[in-house]
Amino acid sequence: MKIKPIIFFLMGPTAIGKSFLSIQLKKKFSNLEIISVDSKLVYRGLDIGTDKPNSKLLKIIPHHLINICNPSEIYSVAQFRKDALKSIRQIILQNKVPFLVGGTMLYFKILLEGLSKLPASNIKIRSYIFYVLCHGKIDLLYQRLKIYDPIMCHKIHFHDTNRILRVLEVCYITGQKFSDLIKSRKKSFPYKVFQFGLFPRNKKELFKKIIMRFEYMLKNGLEREVKNLFLKKNLNLSLPSINSIGYKQMWLYLQKKITYQKMYDSTIQSTKKLVKHQLTWLKKWKNLISIQVNTLEQTKNFLNILFKKYL
Known part of the structure; x- marks a missing residue:
């Protein structure tokens, strides 16, 4: 060996x-x-x-x-x-x-x-999620995370904006839950x-x-x-x-x-x-x-x- x-x-x-x-x-x-x-x-x-x-x-x-x-x-x-x-x-x-x-x-x-193979980060999509969908508010960002991926919501801290954005970004690009993608x-x-x-x-x-x-x-x-x-x-x-x-x-x-x-x-x-x-x-x-x-x-x-x- x-x-x-x-x-x-x-x-x-x-x-x-x-x-x-x-x-x-x-x-x-x-x-x-x-x-x-x-x-x-x-x-x-x-x-x-x-x-x-x-x-x-x-x-x-x-x-x-x-x-x-x-x-x-x-x-x-x-x-x-x-x-x-x-x-x-x-x-x-x-x-x-x-x-x-x-x-x-x-x-x-x-x-x-x-x-797992996740899509590359896209700053335009991140900005759209943060500023347009959530009006630059972290609490709205977290609420969307609860809707899109409840499993990841329990794993990510409320103030971890970067990780929340990444999960939402992946959901937005792939149409799938981040938690499902990382299982592989x-x-x-x-x-x-x-x-x-x-x-x-x-x-x-x-x-x-x-x-x-x-x-x-x-x-x-x-x-x-x-x-x-x-x-x-x-x-x-x-x-x-x-x-x-x-x-x-x-x-x-x-x-x-x-x-x-x-x-x-x-x-x-x-x-x-x-x-x-x-x-x-x-x-x-x-x-x-x-x-x-x-x-x-x-x-x-x-x-x-x-x-x-x-x-």
Whole structure:
């Protein structure tokens, strides 16, 4: 029997310390190659609000699948799977070990399980669904999802506008339910995967960290960053890049549709909801090696021991 090459997953909620830990592990084990599993880090120009590793660090420790498309583009989960598999193959050919790190759980899931043949994303159809059929209102978008695909409605969070739009887009193009189409996806994966999931010891402490993190982003120029995007005529809230947490709220503030305080509160609230959603995914994850994060230093030492065992 052919031995499957080893790859590692490091999954966890926003702000738990995945980037720090992955970089420390890369320094310890030079044969690791980091692949980002984050639906927002793929976009150029979305740096401060995504807490993206800075350019200096990326030169020292390159990350795959960061800064690979423009914010005007729609980067789909299917495209991620294609790009990730390509990166994994290239890394293994170099006798190195792929190390996939991130918090976009859907990307991890589809990478493992495969994806049925779905139609390519169409920005005109997305804009039509969002602005014409739903008048730019998320609650109307969600109501349509309930009608078109009740099964997916139970699986997608109310605030996950991008996924809701994608499901409705597929329904609109194919005339079929998204939930029916994905039943046919493949489930083979040609690698031996060690999956590590990070869980907060204290959720309240993680929420405090989220507040500190966002305040740091604001002090370091998030408003200026979003304003630069805002001035570009080809960007709007129907795009996944602009509709992401932090960018969406700042965009609405720049449009003078909400106050600065509302922008701040809404971003914190949405990030907390995202964390809860990420943790829900992780709790149901199969074959997961769960790690409770007390301190990052302790977690780093524990991961060092585990990686040394498997490498």
